[in-house]
Amino acid sequence: MEKNGQKGNNIMKSKVRVGKASGRRGRQEGLRMWSKLQFRMTISYLVVTVVIVLLLEFLIGLVISLILTSPLVDDVVSNTARQTAHAYALQAAVNAGGTTLDPRSTFQPGVPSSIALPGDDSSQRIPIISDGVSYISHPASSQAVAFALLIAPNGRVLASSYPARYPVSTPAAHLLPKQAILISNALAGRAGSTVDDASQVHVVSTVEPVLNKSKQPIGAVYVQMPTGISGDIFTSFVGIWARTASAWLLLLLPFGALFGVLTSRNIVRRIHRLVGATAEFANGDYSQRVPVTRRDEVGQLERQFNQMAEQMIASIEEKQRLTEQHARLEERARFEQELQTAQYIQRALLPKDVPALPGWRLMPFYRPAREVGGDLYDFIPFEDGRLGIVIGDVTDKGIPAALIMATTCTMLRTAAQATDSPGEVLARVNDLLYAETPSRMFVTCFYAILDPASGRLCYANAGQDLPFRRQADEVHELHARGMPLGLMPAMVYEEQEVILAPGEYVLFYSDGLVEAHNPGREMFGFPRLRTLLAEHADWASLIDYLLNELRCFTGEAWEQEDDVTLVTLQRTQTPQEEVSPA
Structure with missing residues (x-):
């Protein structure tokens, strides 16, 4: 993990x-x-x-x-034409002296604002309202041009601002047949005007009578103005x-x-x-944020990016949490499977039956912890009636401990068949385990050979907790020096032996008993165990007695952290009594 x-x-x-x-x-x-x-x-x-x-x-x-193309323009041009014609009529009347038109009257080139006599100062004449009528000295390309005519009472042109097209002395009716009636009415003293179409523009024609002092017509002024836009103007x-x-x-x-x-x-x-x-x-930098400075569309993108970043981080954290949870579940499942496998191996290796020895009682007890701790015990019978007793502990847990336990049991049985010396057996197993087991893994083991006939118990110890022998009202440890198996090569294991008298018993145990602790983290300990053994002489109830004391010491909520293994061996008073299986 x-x-x-x-x-x-x-x-x-x-x-x-x-x-x-x-x-x-x-x-x-x-x-x-x-x-x-x-x-x-x-x-x-x-x-x-x-x-x-x-x-x-x-x-x-x-x-x-x-x-320019609206009807209002026609009205404006019509008014301008009438005003221009009226101004020219007044000028012609002034030039006539109030009697008849002067035949010398003309539109002076370059001075289109008045009708003047040759050599007169036109600056003193009556100006027209508009400069829309110009003196045209050469023929114009367009038929719709602005011009003015001074017409004598006989209907002939007396003066023209456009002599090239409308020459003097020509009858006006011939030059302007459509306006002949209009000109005749003006010569009779009636002004008039018309609007006609010509060359895609409107043309305003206005005729104004020239009156003498008696208000009698002595001629007429004809003014024509186009209302459209000419090509030059356009x-x-x-x-x-x-x-x-x-x-x-x-x-x-x-x-x-x-x-x-x-x-x-x-x-x-x-x-x-x-x-x-x-x-x-x-690219993986999930701490990125952008400041939101405005409430426009870019600001919306900035806010959405920040929200997306927060959601992404939350999603990543949730995914990581689920991944870790899944890993824990897988680890737990693997651990459970490993635990079941280790427990199966351990149960398969533990003795199924307790050997029956005349005059002896042998009772094993094994309670595994939830996580297999690697405790082992075994009984090795010999053909001559002797019995090998093994109790040990592998310094690991789970499947590795179970495998080392299986290997150790096999090696012990093999070595025990080759030699009668407990110390030699442990020495051989030590060398084999040292060569086969990983570093920092070793096995503590106590191996004894019991001769039922004589009560002789010969033993050697490889770092296992010392068994206790109860003799009368005294309790003694079975001492023997030796290093744990697989820790160092070429080790020598001290052998000791005792003679068990009738009524005496020996308690073999693992560290799961003495290292159990109460809620105050106080260990059960060797002194407590020794005292309990001294106080309790009944071998038959010894295991139940010790377990009850252990439960009282640790409390009901105690979670067992290591295997608890107990093996009791007692020599009975009567040699004919047989052992009772647990």
């Missing part, structure tokens, strides 16, 4: 380092990319500026065109429109570019910051 967690942390750190390097590259690429974006946005602002200017110019031209208008549009573009384009740069800079910077944070986040 710890290794998996450490490995996961290393992976996360590696991802963060990679994410930082990739994030720097992402920022550089993003800078180039979003600089192009800022350029495109600036161009967009320029295009919008151009479109706005052209649209405004188009609207202005459209309005002017609508005004060309001039288009030129003015183009120059105006160009001027507005030259004036507004720098402002549009500056406005585009200023407004897009902040947006591009925020987008670039968001892109950089996204790149680093995608």
Whole structure:
């Protein structure tokens, strides 16, 4: 579990380092990319500026065109024509001296604002209201032009502002057949006007009588004005429109570019910051956040990124928690399976039957801890009636302990058949275990050979807790020196022997008994065990007695941490009594 967690942390750190390097590259690429974006946005602002200017110019031209082609223009031109004709009529009457028209009257070239006599100062004459009637010295390309005629009472043209088309002394009715009636009415003293179509424009024709002092007609003034736009005027208008549009573009384009740069800079910077944070986040740096500075669409993206980052971290943490939980479950399942396997191996190796020895009582007890601790005991019968007694403990737990236990039992049985010396048996097993077992693993073991006939108990000890012998009311330890098996090679194990008299018994036990502790972390201990053995002489109830004392000492809530193994051996008073199986 710890290794998996450490490995996961290393992976996360590696991802963060990679994410930082990739994030720097992402920022550089993003800078180039979003600089192009800022350029495109600036161009967009320029295009919008151009479109706005052209649209405004188009609207202005459209309005002017609508005004020029509207019926109101006809009315305005008609009024202008009447006023011009009336002004010319007054000027002609002044030149006539109130009697008859002077045949010398003319429209002076370059001075179209009055009808004058040759050599007169026209600056003192009555000016017309409009300069719309010009003196035309050469034929015009358009038929619809503005001109004026001074018509004598006989209907002939007396003076013309357009002599090339309307020459003097020509009957006006011949020159203007459509306005013949209008001219006749004016010569009779009745003014009039008409609006006709000519060359896709409207033409206003106005005739004003020239009156003498007696208010009698002495002639007429004919004025014609087009209301449409001529080709020259249209060309001039288009030129003015183009120059105006160009001027507005030259004036507004720098402002549009500056406005585009200023407004897009902040947006591009925020987008670039968001892109950089996204790149680093995608490469494992989950601490990335972006400040939310505004409530616009980019601000929404910034808030959503921060929310996504929080959700992603929560999801990663939840995934990591589930992964760790799954790993713990797998570890627990593996441990349970290993525990079952170890318990199966241990149960399979423990003796199924207790040997029956005349005059002796032999009773084993084994209670495994939840996690198998590696306790072992065994009875090795010999052909001559002797019995080998083994009790030991493997310094490990689980399957490794079970396997070492199985190996040790096999080696002990094999070595016991080869020699009668307990010390030699332990020495041989020690050398074999040292060569086969991993380092820092060893086995404590007490091996004794009992001769039932004589009561002689010969034994050797390899670091196992010393058995207790109860003799009368005294309790003694069975001492023998020796290192645990598999710890060091070529070890020598001391042998000792005792003679057990009738009524005496020996208690073999593992450290699971003496190392048990109460809630105050006080161990059961050797002195307590020795005292209990001295106080209790009944061999038959000894194991139950010790277990009850252990339960009282540890409490009901005690969780057994190690195997508890007990083997009691008693020589009975009557040699004919047989052992009772547990």
